[in-house]
Amino acid sequence: MSDAVEKLGMPKWGLSMTEGRLVEWLVEEGAELAVGDDVAEVETEKINGFVESPAAGILRRRIAAVGEVIPVGGLLGVIADASAQDADIDRFVEEFQATFVPEEAEAEAGPVPETIEVAAGRLRFLRQGEDGEPLVLLHGFGGDLNNWLFTAPALAEKHVVYALDLPGHGESSKDVGAGDLDFLVGAVEQFLEAQDLRRVHLAGHSMGGMVAASIALAAPERVSSLALVASTGLGEEINSDYIDGFVAAERRRDLKPVLELLFADPGLVTRQLVDDVLKYKRLDGVDEALRVIAADAYPEGRQSRVIADRLTELDVPLLVVWGREDRVISAAHAERAPDTAQVHVLDGRGHSPHMEAAGDVNRIMEEFLAGVGAPARP
Amino acid sequence: MAREITYQTAINEALAQEMERDPTVVVFGEDVAGGMEAPGEDDAWGGVLGVTKGLYHKYPGRVLDTPISESAYVGAAAGAAASGLRPVAELMFVDFMGVCLDQIFNQAAKFRYMFGGKAKTPMVIRTMWGAGIRAASQHSQALYPIFTHIPGLKVALPATPYDAKGLLIAAIRDDDPVIFFEHKVLYDTKGDVPEEPYALPFGEANIVREGGDVTVVALGRMVSFAQEAAEALAGEGIDCEIIDPRTTSPLDEDTILESVENTGRLVVVDEASPRCGMASDIAARVAQEAFADLKAAPRMVTAPHTPVPFSPVLEDAYVPTAESIAAAVRETAGSGAPAPA
Numbered sequence: 217m218s219d220a221v222e223k224l225g226m227p228k229w230g231l232s233m234t235e236g237r238l239v240e241w242l243v244e245e246g247a248e249l250a251v252g253d254d255v256a257e258v259e260t261e262k263i264n265g266f267v268e269s270p271a272a273g274i275l276r277r278r279i280a281a282v283g284e285v286i287p288v289g290g291l292l293g294v295i296a297d298a299s300a301q302d303a304d305i306d307r308f309v310e311e312f313q314a315t316f317v318p319e320e321a322e323a324e325a326g327p328v329p330e331t332i333e334v335a336a337g338r339l340r341f342l343r344q345g346e347d348g349e350p351l352v353l354l355h356g357f358g359g360d361l362n363n364w365l366f367t368a369p370a371l372a373e374k375h376v377v378y379a380l381d382l383p384g385h386g387e388s389s390k391d392v393g394a395g396d397l398d399f400l401v402g403a404v405e406q407f408l409e410a411q412d413l414r415r416v417h418l419a420g421h422s423m424g425g426m427v428a429a430s431i432a433l434a435a436p437e438r439v440s441s442l443a444l445v446a447s448t449g450l451g452e453e454i455n456s457d458y459i460d461g462f463v464a465a466e467r468r469r470d471l472k473p474v475l476e477l478l479f480a481d482p483g484l485v486t487r488q489l490v491d492d493v494l495k496y497k498r499l500d501g502v503d504e505a506l507r508v509i510a511a512d513a514y515p516e517g518r519q520s521r522v523i524a525d526r527l528t529e530l531d532v533p534l535l536v537v538w539g540r541e542d543r544v545i546s547a548a549h550a551e552r553a554p555d556t557a558q559v560h561v562l563d564g565r566g567h568s569p570h571m572e573a574a575g576d577v578n579r580i581m582e583e584f585l586a587g588v589g590a591p592a593r594p
Numbered sequence: 595m596a597r598e599i600t601y602q603t604a605i606n607e608a609l610a611q612e613m614e615r616d617p618t619v620v621v622f623g624e625d626v627a628g629g630m631e632a633p634g635e636d637d638a639w640g641g642v643l644g645v646t647k648g649l650y651h652k653y654p655g656r657v658l659d660t661p662i663s664e665s666a667y668v669g670a671a672a673g674a675a676a677s678g679l680r681p682v683a684e685l686m687f688v689d690f691m692g693v694c695l696d697q698i699f700n701q702a703a704k705f706r707y708m709f710g711g712k713a714k715t716p717m718v719i720r721t722m723w724g725a726g727i728r729a730a731s732q733h734s735q736a737l738y739p740i741f742t743h744i745p746g747l748k749v750a751l752p753a754t755p756y757d758a759k760g761l762l763i764a765a766i767r768d769d770d771p772v773i774f775f776e777h778k779v780l781y782d783t784k785g786d787v788p789e790e791p792y793a794l795p796f797g798e799a800n801i802v803r804e805g806g807d808v809t810v811v812a813l814g815r816m817v818s819f820a821q822e823a824a825e826a827l828a829g830e831g832i833d834c835e836i837i838d839p840r841t842t843s844p845l846d847e848d849t850i851l852e853s854v855e856n857t858g859r860l861v862v863v864d865e866a867s868p869r870c871g872m873a874s875d876i877a878a879r880v881a882q883e884a885f886a887d888l889k890a891a892p893r894m895v896t897a898p899h900t901p902v903p904f905s906p907v908l909e910d911a912y913v914p915t916a917e918s919i920a921a922a923v924r925e926t927a928g929s930g931a932p933a934p935a
Contacts, residue, residue, distance in 0.1 A: 387596075387788075387790075390790075466795055467795065467798050468798065468801075468849075469848070469849075487801055487804055495756075495788070495792070498760065498792040498793060498794060498795075499788060499790045499791070499792045500790060500791040500792060500793075501790075
């Protein structure tokens with residue numbers, strides 16, 4: 217990388233992030249970095265995340281102090297080759313700090329969620345990206361479209377990305393009818409119909425993976441590819457402490473340990489994340505919706521439907537991503553994916569690798585989607 | 595969908611949504627239908643400040659203007675609650691409680707207990723409180739400690755539009771009498787509030803800000819003052835944790851104690867007068883339950899023990915400020931046992 221000096225900047229995770237607080241440096245000054253290495257942990261209003269190295273080189277300077285609040289785009293550190301002169305690095309820092317202007321908090325409003333009425337009720341979705349084959353993201357049990365806050369902006373560079381609130385979730389209608397898989401699948405199909413999305417890439421996390429897979433099995437001609445992140449449907453086992461705990465928790469102290477099961481690193485669960493989930497859980501109808509869905513999908517602590525065998529018949533490119541330390545659905549389920557699937561099990565990550573290892577998962581999904589688009593070899 | 599609305603609109607929305615959901619919810623009080631300068635109830639101003647505006651026409655027969663007789667209509671609310679309705683009575687200013695206190699503390703608060711648990715009293719008394727609008731000593735008091743003192747009553751004290759809507763819905767659905775305190779200076783403050791109805795459980799404090807050096811417990815209007823103080827103190831290297839109990843009865847002692855366990859230092863901010871108030875109550879609870887964790891004596895920031903003055907200069911000096919809170923935090927941070935090296 218010659219003498220190029222690279223900025224390690226404060227990333228922007230999600231639409232509302234304007235600044236982040238440096239929690240800790242994960243590497244020493246002078247450490248050698250590869251692209252994608254975790255360099256620092258940053259806390260935002262919503263969630264904690266890891267800042268990844270944008271370049272290969274040596275971490276020459278740690279500019280931000282632990283505890284310091286830095287605006288999005290602001291300087292955390294400097295990466296350069298060993299050959300870069302200290303004076304050049306100092307000049308880089310000096311020039312950057314003299315000219316850097318943080319973006320105004322409200323200056324770019326960015327995309328805002330929309331709602332649409334379908335037979336299954338009101339559905340909220342967030343559309344990002346201008347061009348490319350549409351990609352629809354489906355969250356898991358108790359989640360919402362914001363679970364894709366690290367994923368959607370990255371994938372929106374090459375796709376029109378729709379993140380959806382499933383019925384009973386987020387700001388979609390809380391009436392889930394029988395609350396069975398058919399109802400959820402029907403709602404997503406109605407959404408695709410209403411938005412005139414005839415062929416899409418589908419990605420789903422946990423329960424959303426099962427919904428996505430069911431759509432692909434029912435209408436493979438409408439699905440360009442299927443990405444399953446720590447999905448249900450590959451085996452019977454599921455940690456009922458998570459499902460039952462999530463449904464039952466009414467207070468912060470009950471909910472926090474349950475949400476911690478979503479991550480390998482429980483420190484990622486911030487007060488704001490717990491408060492946001494509680495605000496959702498308190499809405500009229502949510503408790504009932506979650507109970508109805510859970511009773512159908514996870515009766516007596518088991519998954520009621522396993523479709524691993526049927527996936528082998530599916531003629532749609534398939535990606536399976538899991539965190540090795542998943543405490544909700546064992547990563548062993550990844551092995552039950554068909555041989556044709558591309559499988560990635562990420563070490564040191566839990567049930568939500570798309571949040572906990574966003575950079576890795578984004579790269580995996582970008583490469584997978586690019587491969588799907590490539591012409592078949594003769 | 596969450597959007598930004600005022601504290602006042604949040605309260606109005608909570609009333610409207612509960613009246614929509616439950617036909618037994620009725621609203622009554624002085625001028626809740628008509629109001630300021632109204633020729634009659636058809637004007638439907640909706641109270642002196644318009645908090646109940648729009649409900650009169652939307653729910654005919656369920657929004658009643660009463661005579662200026664708190665003892666009559668608060669007593670009627672207790673009786674209506676005991677016989678199947680869910681009344682929301684408005685006591686225009688909490689300062690008027692003196693004329694209807696027997697109905698509240700000897701009747702409503704006691705029914706469940708004196709009738710062997712067979713009676714319930716699902717009534718809410720909404721009431722305005724607090725200094726800051728030059729309304730003098732009979733329209734500015736912070737009298738929630740008196741109601742908090744009485745077993746059988748629940749007391750809510752929202753500081754934000756989100757809390758106002760969720761606590762009022764929870765109050766209306768509660769089977770016990772709830773005294774619901776609305777700070778008049780907060781009516782115009784704005785915040786994110788979901789459109790859908792939601793109930794915020796009583797007895798769960800809000801951790802407004804996380805911090806490791808000093809626990810600041812603040813109530814009502816004092817919460818935003820504490821936040822202002824914490825911002826200033828952060829620049830001095832003092833990291834405050836701010837806890838808003840949201841309800842004083844029941845009181846979420848656990849959240850306060852857990853915080854003090856971590857910080858070892860406590861400042862309680864209360865707009866009420868200092869004797870037998872929430873500040874002294876919380877400080878005493880912490881002193882008893884977390885004595886071993888305390889590194890310094892708990893401090894109280896309250897109004898002085900005097901009626902609220904009418905003079906604007908004196909009224910401003912009467913109410914605790916961000917500066918007086920910051921000063922108390924600095925004092926406790928700099929006193930007592932030094933932090934272990």
